[in-house]
Amino acid sequence: MNFPWKKALLTGLLGALTVVLFAGAALGVQHQSNRKIAGIHWMLEQPADQPLLAEQDLRQLAAKMGAPFSGKIRKEINIRLLEETLETHPLVEKAEVFSTWDGTLHVRIQQKIAKVRVIQIDKSFYLDTKGHAMPLSKRATAAVPVLTGDLDSARIQQGFRLLEAAATHSTFPGGWTGLEVDRLGTFTAYPAFAPHALVWGRPLRFDDKAHRLSVFYTYMTQAGLLDSLSQVNVRFNGQVVYSLHE
Numbered sequence: 001m002n003f004p005w006k007k008a009l010l011t012g013l014l015g016a017l018t019v020v021l022f023a024g025a026a027l028g029v030q031h032q033s034n035r036k037i038a039g040i041h042w043m044l045e046q047p048a049d050q051p052l053l054a055e056q057d058l059r060q061l062a063a064k065m066g067a068p069f070s071g072k073i074r075k076e077i078n079i080r081l082l083e084e085t086l087e088t089h090p091l092v093e094k095a096e097v098f099s100t101w102d103g104t105l106h107v108r109i110q111q112k113i114a115k116v117r118v119i120q121i122d123k124s125f126y127l128d129t130k131g132h133a134m135p136l137s138k139r140a141t142a143a144v145p146v147l148t149g150d151l152d153s154a155r156i157q158q159g160f161r162l163l164e165a166a167a168t169h170s171t172f173p174g175g176w177t178g179l180e181v182d183r184l185g186t187f188t189a190y191p192a193f194a195p196h197a198l199v200w201g202r203p204l205r206f207d208d209k210a211h212r213l214s215v216f217y218t219y220m221t222q223a224g225l226l227d228s229l230s231q232v233n234v235r236f237n238g239q240v241v242y243s244l245h246e
Contacts, residue, residue: 037069037077038103046111052137053091053111061086062107074099082107090135093128114142116163120151131160149180158203162187165206171214186235194226201235209234216240 040062042055059067065082066072079097086095086109094110112134114126126134126142145167147159159179166189167175174192181187189198194217200209212234220226225244233241 035103036073037105040068040105040107043108050114050142051140054139058109061089114144116160117144117146118156119146119148127160131157145176146178150183155181162203169210171210194229196229197231199233199235212240
């Protein structure tokens with residue numbers, strides 16, 4: 001019986017190559033972790049129209065961890081703790097820190113995005129993409145719809161959902177610029193595409209009301225009366241009640 005020496009040799013060579021590759025990778029990681037920090041590269045991801053954060057704000061937070069880490073080596077820096085520290089900023093959604101072979105420490109910051117501004121008698125704040133509160137910024141003001149009136153936590157969330165639905169619905173080009181609620185829980189919206197008050201009523205049956213309004217707005221546009229609207233009311237089932245400017 002012939003010994004399959006060719007197969008055995010090939011298997012041995014592959015095994016040796018695997019060991020070498022793993023050893024090289026391990027040495028590379030160890031070498032990188034022992035490399036001195038050459039500098040920090042900041043990458044701030046934010047919408048062009050919402051520069052709510054600045055690199056300076058983040059540098060101040062990183063300084064609590066010893067940044068810019070001059071003279072330190074990579075393994076002396078607690079990367080996860082640095083990420084967690086940066087994520088304590090109320091305008092930061094996510095922080096990611098990593099180093100490259102040249103000793104550069106890269107810090108990628110994802111800023112929270114403001115979707116709605118809530119204005120109450122004693123305070124004002126934004127709502128982010130999840131409907132969570134986020135503070136105003138000293139750097140810039142976000143041009144987002146305003147939610148105001150007789151608000152509590154439940155009505156704030158109801159208003160947020162209404163504004164988000166209107167922002168993506170074809171009946172309301174440009175969404176709503178504002179939304180207010182009275183003490184009875186009746187919501188009134190202000191569409192961006194035509195200057196009038198839209199009495200929405202309770203935050204219910206969005207698709208039904210939007211469909212009624214789509215038909216109504218089409219008719220008013222054809223009649224040349226869209227810009228003459230003063231108020232439109234869709235509180236009641238199956239109805240659209242309106243008034244015109246005098």
